[in-house]
Amino acid sequence: MTIVSPSTTVRTDPTAPPSRPNRGRASGDRRRIRWWHLFLLPFCFLWVYPFLWMISASFKSRQEMLIGGLHLWPQDWTFDNFRRAWTIGRFGEYTGNTFTFAITALVITVVTASLAGYALSAKDLPGRKIVMGVLVAAMFIPHGYTIIPVFELVNALGLQNGLLGAALAQAAPGLVVPVLLYVGFFGGVPKELGEAARVDGAGYLRTFVSVMAPLAKPVTGTVVLMSFIGSWNAFFVPLVFTLGRPDLRTLGVGMYNFFGTDTTDWTGLAAGASISVIPIVILFLFLQRTFVEGIAGAVKS
Amino acid sequence: MTAAPAQRTPSWRRRRRRAVLWGWLFLTPLVVLFTAFSLWPIVASWWYSFFAWDGVGPPEVWVGLGNFAEALQASSFWNAFWNSFVFSLGALLVEFPLALCFALLLNSVLLRGRNLYRLALFLPVVATTAVIGLVLAIMLAPVGGVVNEALLTLGIVDRPINFLGDPDIALPTLVGIDIWKGFGITLIYWLAAIQTVPKDLYEAARLDGAGARQQLVNVTLPVVMPIAVVIFLLTFQRSLNTFELVQAVTGGGPVFATDVLPTYIYRYAFDAEMAAPRYGFACAVGVLFGLFTLIITLMQSPALAGRLRRSAS
Numbered sequence: 342m343t344i345v346s347p348s349t350t351v352r353t354d355p356t357a358p359p360s361r362p363n364r365g366r367a368s369g370d371r372r373r374i375r376w377w378h379l380f381l382l383p384f385c386f387l388w389v390y391p392f393l394w395m396i397s398a399s400f401k402s403r404q405e406m407l408i409g410g411l412h413l414w415p416q417d418w419t420f421d422n423f424r425r426a427w428t429i430g431r432f433g434e435y436t437g438n439t440f441t442f443a444i445t446a447l448v449i450t451v452v453t454a455s456l457a458g459y460a461l462s463a464k465d466l467p468g469r470k471i472v473m474g475v476l477v478a479a480m481f482i483p484h485g486y487t488i489i490p491v492f493e494l495v496n497a498l499g500l501q502n503g504l505l506g507a508a509l510a511q512a513a514p515g516l517v518v519p520v521l522l523y524v525g526f527f528g529g530v531p532k533e534l535g536e537a538a539r540v541d542g543a544g545y546l547r548t549f550v551s552v553m554a555p556l557a558k559p560v561t562g563t564v565v566l567m568s569f570i571g572s573w574n575a576f577f578v579p580l581v582f583t584l585g586r587p588d589l590r591t592l593g594v595g596m597y598n599f600f601g602t603d604t605t606d607w608t609g610l611a612a613g614a615s616i617s618v619i620p621i622v623i624l625f626l627f628l629q630r631t632f633v634e635g636i637a638g639a640v641k642s
Numbered sequence: 643m644t645a646a647p648a649q650r651t652p653s654w655r656r657r658r659r660r661a662v663l664w665g666w667l668f669l670t671p672l673v674v675l676f677t678a679f680s681l682w683p684i685v686a687s688w689w690y691s692f693f694a695w696d697g698v699g700p701p702e703v704w705v706g707l708g709n710f711a712e713a714l715q716a717s718s719f720w721n722a723f724w725n726s727f728v729f730s731l732g733a734l735l736v737e738f739p740l741a742l743c744f745a746l747l748l749n750s751v752l753l754r755g756r757n758l759y760r761l762a763l764f765l766p767v768v769a770t771t772a773v774i775g776l777v778l779a780i781m782l783a784p785v786g787g788v789v790n791e792a793l794l795t796l797g798i799v800d801r802p803i804n805f806l807g808d809p810d811i812a813l814p815t816l817v818g819i820d821i822w823k824g825f826g827i828t829l830i831y832w833l834a835a836i837q838t839v840p841k842d843l844y845e846a847a848r849l850d851g852a853g854a855r856q857q858l859v860n861v862t863l864p865v866v867m868p869i870a871v872v873i874f875l876l877t878f879q880r881s882l883n884t885f886e887l888v889q890a891v892t893g894g895g896p897v898f899a900t901d902v903l904p905t906y907i908y909r910y911a912f913d914a915e916m917a918a919p920r921y922g923f924a925c926a927v928g929v930l931f932g933l934f935t936l937i938i939t940l941m942q943s944p945a946l947a948g949r950l951r952r953s954a955s
Contacts, residue, residue, distance in 0.1 A: 375754075391774065394781060406786075449675070460665040486687055486929070487680075488683075489697075489924065494683070514679060584912060592770065596773045597776070614777045618773055618774060625768040626761075636827060
């Protein structure tokens with residue numbers, strides 16, 4: 342797995358000679374800082390150990406797990422755990438539900454936030470200040486416990502029998518940051534661009550769809566990734582909304598129930614955990630820069 | 643349509659009216675969704691908290707402040723309150739400063755492999771809390787769990803530790819898992835904050851003969867301080883939302899030793915094992931929870947107001 346790489350890439354470092362010897366204080370600092378690897382390497386290994394253990398356990402046989410031992414490398418590789426988790430543990434079904442839930446929430450977020458962000462980037466829009474003020478204030482006002490009214494609302498709308506209600510409940514409170522990201526982006530687009538589109542005969546909607554929205558791809562990338570990972574990992578909202586509908590459970594909720602009903606099948610549980618964790622970890626490894634910048638943006642703005 | 647000059651001609655007015663209309667049309671989904679799923683629920687949960695209500699039909703039995711009085715007199719409420727507070731203490735006293743130390747270290751361009759270290763520390767953040775929490779629960783099991791096996795083999799303990807089953811140890815264990823899980827976020831916040839320090843400030847400090855420690859104390863920390871307030875607040879708010887971890891791993895047990903306010907509320911509102919849900923009471927506890935968070939947030943408001951004003955404009 343890619344996760345192991347910290348320990349392999351940097352291990353040689355403390356003993357290796359400095360690449361550019363003796364450049365005054367800089368190389369002295371470099372030599373001093375190398376000692377930190379002695380602390381960082383074991384620390385980070387322990388930090389990712391649960392992931393290594395999870396992957397290893399999901400390929401071990403149940404007997405090997407019973408005997409115990411600290412070996413990460415399975416003696417006999419088996420896919421039986423995944424088969425059990427996928428069918429008996431219903432993780433196949435849960436994976437489908439998680440995709441449906443996450444993609445619905447994502448579409449809601451991107452459409453709503455990009456439209457609103459574009460509208461709010463026009464400084465002369467009446468009511469702009471009020472909307473922005475409420476949005477920013479809502480970020481800092483503690484929300485207390487709002488799931489009950491949300492639950493009531495979804496029931497009143499008749500959406501309790503599908504994942505759309507849950508996706509709305511998941512996406513709507515998280516709209517503030519995406520909207521602010523889009524406002525920031527569209528606010529920075531030169532006015533001349535919109536003017537030029539208008540000269541070419543494009544109206545408001547046309548300007549947005551064929552000029553502005555394609556321009557905003559970097560922001561959309563961040564929003565898509567943040568929203569997808571957020572919903573994939575969501576637990577509370579899907580739990581509450583699938584209490585009476587076991588067939589709608591997402592991976593997190595499914596794992597919780599699997600653990601509640603069968604606490605002894607550790608390798609099966611590990612396989613289930615791998616099914617829900619590995620896809621998102623791989624996605625993250627490919628797009629980590631976008632994701633980390635998205636999180637950091639919350640602090641900077 | 644032609645490109646008319648920006649004068650208040652009839653055609654300018656017509657176009658402006660149209661732009662405003664379109665603008666508000668674009669805003670409609672946001673306003674509707676945000677009002678329905680964020681603002682209204684806040685107000686509604688305050689309203690429900692004055693009723694004895696089991697969720698069937700509209701709330702009718704008005705009990706005034708009865709739910710609040712009941713919660714404030716219940717020792718189980720204060721137990722959950724205290725445990726939530728312990729999670730915050732762990733996050734603010736351990737995670738917050740520790741993440742700053744790691745960020746300072748991992749920000750140094752002289753450290754090789756720093757990106758891989760960051761990646762390793764950030765990995766728990768992207769995993770589903772409930773799922774990875776259960777993986778850790780298996781690893782920490784007293785019989786056959788890999789952690790106890792390692793501790794026994796190394797001779798650190800002579801009896802397995804019941805990390806999640808012992809009422810005295812379960813809470814610190816969960817706080818530790820919570821720190822492990824959230825550490826990467828706080829680290830990224832700090833790294834982002836450190837990177838806002840202008841490079842030429844370091845140059846100037848070096849020219850004045852400042853060493854690494856002096857640069858840290860006189861350049862980095864003063865610039866980072868205003869952002870630290872925001873990081874503090876974000877870490878605090880996250881530390882109170884421990885529902886997923888606690889509910890999945892211990893369910894608040896053993897004997898409510900790890901019960902936090904979110905799991906306490908959940909039990910009254912949704913737990914199938916209780917005879918009838920007590921939505922009104924759960925909402926009241928939620929309001930108390932919100933007030934508590936608000937008070938702590940307001941205590942930092944003078945520092946925060948400056949940043950809010952800047953980011954809102």
